[in-house]
Amino acid sequence: MKFFHSPGSCSDGIALLLAETGAAVEVQRVNVRTGEQRHPDYLATNPKGKVPALIRPDGRLLTEFPAIALWLARSYPQAALMPEGLEAEVRALELTDFIVSSIHMRGFTLVSVPGKFVQDPAAQAELVAHGRTVAESGLAYLSEVLGTGDYLLGGFGIADAAAWYVLNWAKAREIPISDRLDALQARISARPAAGIVRGWAA
Ligand SMILES: N[C@@H](CCC(=O)N[C@@H](CS)C(=O)NCC(=O)O)C(=O)O
Known part of the structure; x- marks a missing residue:
């Protein structure tokens, strides 16, 4: 997986969940303070120009904190990131x-x-x-x-x-x-x- 992350931003929360899963991930820094999220290369990957964003093992991009969090919790149940029921x-x-x-x-x-x-x-x-x-x-x-x-x-x-x-x-x-x-x-x-x-x- 590839995780687009700007340390100190809200992507810290998804970084934490990813680390909790223990899944192998490549972390790519996108500094939102210097505007890297608006660089054409990043926009080609994530047209929303935001972090967090995650390219999953099947190559598909997922954005929006609650959606990524839900996907991680469901995909890595051994990490117990979500209560049952x-x-x-x-x-x-x-x-x-x-x-x-x-x-x-x-x-x-x-x-x-x-x-x-x-x-x-x-x-x-x-x-x-x-x-x-x-x-x-x-x-x-x-x-x-x-x-x-x-x-x-x-x-x-x-x-x-x-x-x-x-x-x-x-x-x-x-x-x-x-x-x-x-x-x-x-x-x-x-x-x-x-x-x-x-x-x-x-
Ligand atoms: N609704 C988005 C919010 C993401 C967001 O606002 N990310 C900020 C960093 S905390 C960002 O990428 N800001 C850069 C910008 O808006 O240009 C989510 O749930 O992930």
Whole structure:
């Protein structure tokens, strides 16, 4: 497989899941900070110009975090990335999608790159403030879901991988998180797979 990855971005979450599976993968770095995702060579592979993206063993490309996470969980069941049974699976997907499409896309994206949306500095400041509110309230919800557990939905799974990258971002941007989420971030960071992901960033 070939994995298109920009360390420090949301593809960290898929990197973590890939490392958890132990599957053989070639990691190709696409630095989204310097615009490599818009290079014609990359667009020829992934016209969306985004990471994460994964070329699977049959050569077909898969994009979008929740879809890749589901595919990995189903394709490598020995990694136990998804609980068993339809209700548990759909809850894991529901939470993963909330983290990616709400906390990340509607929260952190506005905090990190307001200039993508508006030019006026005052309007940018408003977007940043709004993004922070969305991120903070989404993270507060995650803390409720976590409760006193070790991971969000019982054992480590796809939603934790999504939580990992937004928690890393929260810490880097000094967005407050609960002690429980702080402990979750540390617990995930201590997994052997997280060490592999740090190696892919070096
Ligand atoms: N909906 C996509 C979001 C992916 C995404 O926004 N990726 C960012 C990195 S965190 C990216 O590639 N940004 C580059 C760009 O938008 O030009 C998913 O679920 O994978």
